[in-house]
Amino acid sequence: MSAFTLMPLGRRGLVQATNLVVTSLVASLAIIKIVILGLNSLPIxxxxxxxxxxxxxxxxxxxxxxxxxxxxxxxxxxxGLAFSSFYTGGVDASVVLFAPIIPIMTVLLINTRAAWITFGLVCLILIGIFILDFNGHIPENTVDPDLLLMSRYIVLICLCLISTWVVSRFSSISRTLLVQLEQQSNIDYLTGVLNRRAIETELLQEIDRAKRSNTWLSLIMADVDFFKLYNDSNGHLAGDTCLKEIAKLISDYSLRAADSVGRFGGEEFVLILPDTNMDKATEIAENLRKIILNQHIPYGPNNTDPVTLTLGVTSAYGQTISGTEQLIREADAALYKGKHQGRNRVVSSISGSSVAQN
Structure with a gap:
């Protein structure tokens, strides 16, 4: 595993890695210069x-x-640009070739405003070096011309290397962060399951798949019964914890990779079940109802009744599905039918017909 892999992601990792690359590059060039020219030409x-x-x-x-x-x-x-240019031949110095990379590093590591300031400083340094060189105030570089040509070639290669590396590193970090941002935009911040936007997108994809393969698709909509009572009795923080626990229980029960669990809003959860008919979906919903019931989560200190779920199930077959609104509407209607029938139950529906299970 490389040192770069161990660096933190984001701007801190980019600054840390760039600092390491620049330092290592300058050290390497200094060593090369000492090896070629000896100790009489120390790169201070x-x-x-x-x-x-x-x-x-x-x-x-x-x-x-x-x-x-x-x-x-x-x-x-x-x-380094200013003093190295002064001591190694002015505008003819190889180090002058590094000037363009400094504003580029600034815009990547800091911001655009700082990059323009850096650009101005680079221009002032180069103008100052040019004036000093033009007036003969730059020490003459006594290095052999062939060695100077070789040093410019090496610096050009290093310049291409560091500029390519910095930009590619920044691009890699940006892509990773964009992927993370996209993932986070699809996740409910409280429960860690899919949010409503992601659920509707997933449901649309599964509808298209069910139509192509002409298979069953089921949707379960679950609502925590009397959740306002739980919040009033235990506080909103405890209510958040309760929702997290329920979301985890639903997710853990959904063992198939194709199943999708999401928070539809408030205390409502949704479970998308591809290639699942009504009987199987109803069985899953009933098992979920029992799982939550058996957790014996009390509604409050003075109310030991366990928290329960009411679940609405709808199933449709391939070409009979008109769209996401149909499934959501039918699952929601089945759910609220269960609410009116006394809660803590499962109500299943196919094309408007429904059957309740206690």
């Missing part, structure tokens, strides 16, 4: 960038402010 600005990068890495690892860490990284890069 590179040493500063390396030390700053190590300190920044420690700061990030200790959960320091990611905004501060990103700014340290960009300021260090600007410093």
């Amino acid at each position: 600005p590179a040493f500063f960038v390396i030390v700053a990068g190590v300190i920044n890495a420690i700061y990030i690892r200790r959960n320091g402010s990611i905004d501060v860490a990103a700014k340290i990284l960009i300021i260090t890069a600007l410093f």
Whole structure:
């Protein structure tokens, strides 16, 4: 497993990884320069960038402010650009080629406004280096021209590498976060099951599948009986806990991968059962009713009656399904018929006909 895999996802991970790559890259270039030119040409600005990068890495690892860490990284890069250009030949210096990557890193690590500020600072540094070079104030680079050409080639390769890596890393993180965001947009924040939007989308897909294969599709709509009484007796936090427990019980009972469980709203839950006829769906609903009943969740300190469910079941066969509204309407009608009949029961329906089970 690579070090990058262990880094946290999101902006912190991006800043941490970019700091590591920049520091490692500068260190590698400094070592190459020392090996080729010897100790007589020590890259002092590179040493500063390396030390700053190590300190920044420690700061990030200790959960320091990611905004501060990103700014340290960009300021260090600007410093390295200015002083390395001054000491290695001005506008002819290989390090000048790194100038475009600094605003790019800024827009990815901080924001667009900071990137434009960084762009302005890069321009000022380059203008300053040009003026100093034009007036002969830049120390002459005594390195062999062939070595200078080779160094520019190496820097260009490194520039392509780091820019490609940073952008690809940012793109990968963005895709991952978008997938997570899409998943979260389909999940009910309280119970962890599908929300109403996702349930309706799933139901539409299952209707299309049932029509193509001409198979049964069933929908169970369950409502917690007297839930207002539970909230009034135990408080809303306890009510939330109760809904979470019921959602988990329904999800745990739905063993098939094709089944979908969702919270339709308030204390109502929905269970989509592909390739399931009315008899089987009614059996499932009845088992769910008994499971909740057997949990013996009391309505309150002074009311030991267990919390119960009333469930409405509707089933339709392939081509007879007109759409999501039909199934939701029939399941809802069966549910409320069970409510009027005394609650804590299952009512099944096919094309408007219904049968109740205690």
